[in-house]
Amino acid sequence: MTTDRWLIIFGAAIASFIPRVIPMLFFKNKEISSKVTQWLSFIPVTIFSALVFSDLVFWENKLSFNPLVNLKLIPALIVFYIAYKTKNIFISMIIGIVAISLMLLAF
Amino acid sequence: MLHMSRKDWLDGFKKIVYVMLSYIPLGLACGIALDKAGFSPFSVMIMSFLVFAGAGQFMIAQLVSAGSSPISIIVTIFFVNSRHLLMSSGLVQYLKGKSIGYYLLFAQTIVDETFGTNITQFTTNPDWTPSKALSANILAHFSWIVSSLCGTFIGQNVNIPLTIVNYVLVAMFIAMLVEQVLSKTHLIVAVVAGILAILLKLVLKNSISLVIAAVIASTIGFIIINNNQSKQNAIRGEHDN
Numbered sequence: 072m073t074t075d076r077w078l079i080i081f082g083a084a085i086a087s088f089i090p091r092v093i094p095m096l097f098f099k100n101k102e103i104s105s106k107v108t109q110w111l112s113f114i115p116v117t118i119f120s121a122l123v124f125s126d127l128v129f130w131e132n133k134l135s136f137n138p139l140v141n142l143k144l145i146p147a148l149i150v151f152y153i154a155y156k157t158k159n160i161f162i163s164m165i166i167g168i169v170a171i172s173l174m175l176l177a178f
Numbered sequence: 179m180l181h182m183s184r185k186d187w188l189d190g191f192k193k194i195v196y197v198m199l200s201y202i203p204l205g206l207a208c209g210i211a212l213d214k215a216g217f218s219p220f221s222v223m224i225m226s227f228l229v230f231a232g233a234g235q236f237m238i239a240q241l242v243s244a245g246s247s248p249i250s251i252i253v254t255i256f257f258v259n260s261r262h263l264l265m266s267s268g269l270v271q272y273l274k275g276k277s278i279g280y281y282l283l284f285a286q287t288i289v290d291e292t293f294g295t296n297i298t299q300f301t302t303n304p305d306w307t308p309s310k311a312l313s314a315n316i317l318a319h320f321s322w323i324v325s326s327l328c329g330t331f332i333g334q335n336v337n338i339p340l341t342i343v344n345y346v347l348v349a350m351f352i353a354m355l356v357e358q359v360l361s362k363t364h365l366i367v368a369v370v371a372g373i374l375a376i377l378l379k380l381v382l383k384n385s386i387s388l389v390i391a392a393v394i395a396s397t398i399g400f401i402i403i404n405n406n407q408s409k410q411n412a413i414r415g416e417h418d419n
Contacts, residue, residue, distance in 0.1 A: 075248055076217055079238060082252035084228035090256075090263035092285035098270040099281055109403060113396035114268045115297045116364045117371035118261060119355035121391040122290065124372035125379045126348055134380065143345065147352060154353040161196040163356075167349025171342055 123147075142178055146170035180280055182309045189306075190313030193299055197291040198321035200346045204232055205322050207338045209329015211239035219330040226323040230289060232347070233385075234258045235326070258385040264392055265293040272300040273308045280312065287315030290347075294354035363402050371395035 103111070128134055130141035138144040149170050154163040191198075205226075212222045212235065229235060234255045241251045265288050273284065292315045299306035359365050371391050378387035 073216075076221060076242065078248045079242065079251050080221060080225045080228065082248060083225070083234065083238060083255040086252050086256035087229050087231055087234065087259045087262070088286060090260050091266050091288045092282065094263060094266040095270050095273075095281040095285045098267065099274070099276070103271050106400075108271065110396055110400045111268045111271070113364065113367050113399035114264050114392060115294065116355065116358040116360075116368045117392040117395040117399075118264060118290075118388070119294065119351050119358060120368040120371040120395070121375035121388045123348065123351045123355055125375040125388065125391075126344075126351075128376055129379075134376070142341075143348065146345065147348065150349045150352045151356065154356040158357065160350060160353040160357075163353035164196065164200065164346060164349045167345055167352070168342060171345040175339070175341060 139178070142174040143171065146174055180277070180283070180309070180312065182313050186307070186309040187313045187317075190310045190315075191317055193295055193306075193310075194292070194314035194318050196350075197295060197318045200291070200350060201232075201318065201321040202325050203338065203343050203346060205325020205327075206329040206332060207340060207343045208232060208235050208239070209326040210332055210336065210338065211236060211329075212326070213330040213333065215239040215242040217242075217330070219327060222330050223323060223327045226326045227319075229255070230287065230319055230322060231255070231259050232289070232322070254385075260386060261290075261388050261392070262288050262293075264389065265290075269293065269296060269300075269311075272296075273311070276308060280308070284308075284312050284315060287312070287319045289318070291350065292318050294351070294357075298354070298357050363399055363406075366402065367395050367399035370398055 127143050127147050128136060128141065130143065135141035136144070146167055150163050150167040153166045154160070157163065208226075209222055212225070213219075215238070217225065217239075225235060225238070229238075237254060237258060238251060241254065246254075266285060269284075269288065273281070276284075295314060296306075296311045299311070355368065359368055371394075374391035374394055375388060378391050381387075382390075
């Protein structure tokens with residue numbers, strides 16, 4: 072193993088820790104105002120929406136809304152439906168994996 | 179120092195077990211990729227302990243194989259993980275009056291999956307406590323370290339289809355997203371965040387697009403509810419007159 076790789080590991084460790092720890096240390100003893108809490112209440116839904124959609128509509132690094140090219144789209148619709156109906160993350164994951172596997176086999 | 183009982187661990191385990199399971203294929207695939215990029219098993223274990231970021235560690239494997247410089251890799255990882263800033267800010271209100279050791283350990287174990295699990299538990303489950311949250315985080319972290327280490331031993335001959343492995347997370351995040359749509363305003367804001375994230379990814383070609391999309395969309399949500407409130411106040415005012 073080269074020193075470059077160790078440098079990357081320790082550098083990446085610091086770069087990952089800073090955004091995680093700063094809000095903890097800054098806010099831990101502060102009362103967060105109700106306005107900030109209101110704003111923060113949208114963070115989970117916006118973060119997960121951003122994560123999901125910025126992944127889903129790209130197939131091999133290209134934007135694609137064609138469900139026969141971008142094989143992730145149809146399984147995603149199924150997972151959305153199952154998640155909405157069952158509210159169960161584990162079942163949603165299993166259905167998602169089965170659906171994408173079938174799509175990859177079929178196309 | 180951290181005062182976590184057996185019950186804390188057990189309750190934490192119950193809520194995080196699907197994340198632990200999802201980390202098995204993901205961690206194996208990540209370990210294989212890092213092994214291919216020339217990282218030793220010991221170094222992968224240290225990396226998974228210190229960095230703990232699925233997408234980030236895959237990216238390290240990719241960039242090292244492509245011959246990128248250490249500095250550019252470290253900066254990329256900073257952007258990829260900058261979204262944890264928002265997650266940490268969102269969780270800290272539920273973690274008051276803890277020791278410094280608690281905050282450091284909790285911060286280190288914030289990832290998309292533990293954030294999603296904890297924010298749902300803290301908002302819907304009155305029995306969820308900071309100790310249970312930390313135990314869930316540590317169990318997830320442990321699963322990630324072990325799985326990625328095992329991946330380095332499997333070696334390069336095994337081909338795990340990355341589209342399927344990645345879909346484990348996509349499906350999990352869809353379910354977490356659905357869980358978080360608590361009102362019509364949340365739905366609108368989710369759609370805005372999704373569209374912004376796609377557009378910004380196309381323009382910026384950088385993971386900071388996630389953070390910008392979430393910040394703008396959350397601000398729009400904030401404006402919507404404050405507008406509604408002032409309208410309601412105005413209507414109430416008219417009735418009072």
